[in-house]
Amino acid sequence: MTATPSHLSWDDLDDLLMGTERQAVHVHLETCAACRKLASLDLEIVVQLQRLPTLAPRSGFADRVMAGLATGAVPVRAVTPLHTSRWLKAATVILALGGIGTSVGWSLANQSLLQSWQVGVLDALRGLLQGGLALIQAMPQSALITALRDSLGGVGVGLIVTGVATAYLAGMLLVQRLMTLPRRPVHHAA
Amino acid sequence: MPPLDVRSAADQEIVALAREGAEYAYRELIRRYERPVFSLIYRMVRDRETAEDLAQETFIKVLNAIATYRPEFKFSSWVFKIANNTAIDHLRRRELDTLSLDGSPHATTPESVEATALQIGSDRGSPLDVLESKELGGEIEAAIKQLRPEYRSCILLRHVEGRPYEEIAEMLDLPLGTVKTYIHRARTELRLALQHLRE
Numbered sequence: 001m002t003a004t005p006s007h008l009s010w011d012d013l014d015d016l017l018m019g020t021e022r023q024a025v026h027v028h029l030e031t032c033a034a035c036r037k038l039a040s041l042d043l044e045i046v047v048q049l050q051r052l053p054t055l056a057p058r059s060g061f062a063d064r065v066m067a068g069l070a071t072g073a074v075p076v077r078a079v080t081p082l083h084t085s086r087w088l089k090a091a092t093v094i095l096a097l098g099g100i101g102t103s104v105g106w107s108l109a110n111q112s113l114l115q116s117w118q119v120g121v122l123d124a125l126r127g128l129l130q131g132g133l134a135l136i137q138a139m140p141q142s143a144l145i146t147a148l149r150d151s152l153g154g155v156g157v158g159l160i161v162t163g164v165a166t167a168y169l170a171g172m173l174l175v176q177r178l179m180t181l182p183r184r185p186v187h188h189a190a
Numbered sequence: 191m192p193p194l195d196v197r198s199a200a201d202q203e204i205v206a207l208a209r210e211g212a213e214y215a216y217r218e219l220i221r222r223y224e225r226p227v228f229s230l231i232y233r234m235v236r237d238r239e240t241a242e243d244l245a246q247e248t249f250i251k252v253l254n255a256i257a258t259y260r261p262e263f264k265f266s267s268w269v270f271k272i273a274n275n276t277a278i279d280h281l282r283r284r285e286l287d288t289l290s291l292d293g294s295p296h297a298t299t300p301e302s303v304e305a306t307a308l309q310i311g312s313d314r315g316s317p318l319d320v321l322e323s324k325e326l327g328g329e330i331e332a333a334i335k336q337l338r339p340e341y342r343s344c345i346l347l348r349h350v351e352g353r354p355y356e357e358i359a360e361m362l363d364l365p366l367g368t369v370k371t372y373i374h375r376a377r378t379e380l381r382l383a384l385q386h387l388r389e
Contacts, residue, residue, distance in 0.1 A: 050350065057224060061245070
């Protein structure tokens with residue numbers, strides 16, 4: 001905002017109060033009684049505000065603050081929280097990278113072993129599936145089984161068995177997770 | 191035992207010591223800022239007892255969060271920001287009465303009235319000057335109390351604490367233009383109060 005031909009703007013008054021010399025403002029003040037009054041009042045306000053006393057709390061304020069700190073969650077001699085420790089973060093990153101690097105290196109150095117494990121696992125899974133199918137085929141020829149087999153076919157029965165087995169394994173894992181104690185401390189609110 | 195030159199050390203040096211948990215550093219920070227923080231909060235909430243509680247709460251927040259303070263910002267700005275937010279939060283939670291030049295509206299005994307009344311004015315000058323100064327100062331104090339909390343914060347930080355516009359904008363998380371508008375509007379309202387006195 002700049003000075004209008006009629007009156008000073010807020011910025012002009014600010015400059016005046018800050019002691020910034022502006023010729024246009026002073027020239028205007030010489031001719032405008034309203035702005036002179038406004039400027040005089042603003043100056044009075046600023047002077048009175050600057051003269052307002054600085055108040056003080058009752059003596060012993062620092063002691064009361066320290067007492068409030070001591071009863072709070074953070075002790076006076078605060079230990080740097082672990083989550084902000086740069087050293088712990090660096091160590092975690094180094095360990096993670098080291099673990100990943102070691103895993104990759106070992107895998108590259110033991111490819112034949114990994115392949116044999118892979119074959120073994122696949123064979124085991126295949127065996128399980130075949131065993132499951134054989135079990136189903138060996139089941140008594142009940143009306144229910146006959147009806148299921150007829151309606152879904154061999155593949156459908158296999159899928160049902162796989163789904164039941166997967167749900168059973170997932171349930172076991174979930175129970176195990178729930179039963180496992182937390183490894184990291186839980187921070188309680190103060 | 192604190193170092194002998196702790197009082198002449200810069201804020202950042204004291205903060206660094208406080209981060210290590212040095213109690214003397216905590217006390218030095220409180221000593222440096224207790225009066226301006228209390229003054230600002232007192233003029234915001236207009237009750238001494240409440241102002242003391244809020245000032246105490248401010249310093250506890252400051253010292254508890256000292257590890258998160260970023261040194262690239264002025265420590266004083268950070269402290270005033272927390273103080274102002276604490277006062278504004280209190281005002282938003284409660285509706286306050288407007289009169290307390292003559293003591294807190296909650297004061298019930300003469301001693302508590304005197305303890306909570308604002309003491310203003312100067313001991314110098316003629317009795318008429320003193321009365322006029324008191325009346326004018328009283329008008330300013332009363333007029334400040336009538337301002338909206340946002341205007342009050344800005345005008346006190348600008349002309350009582352002497353903070354520049356940019357710093358106030360940073361403290362209050364407001365655009366610079368908004369701070370200037372608030373201060374100008376606050377001065378306009380204070381001007382009206384003074385005009386009434388002069389007529």
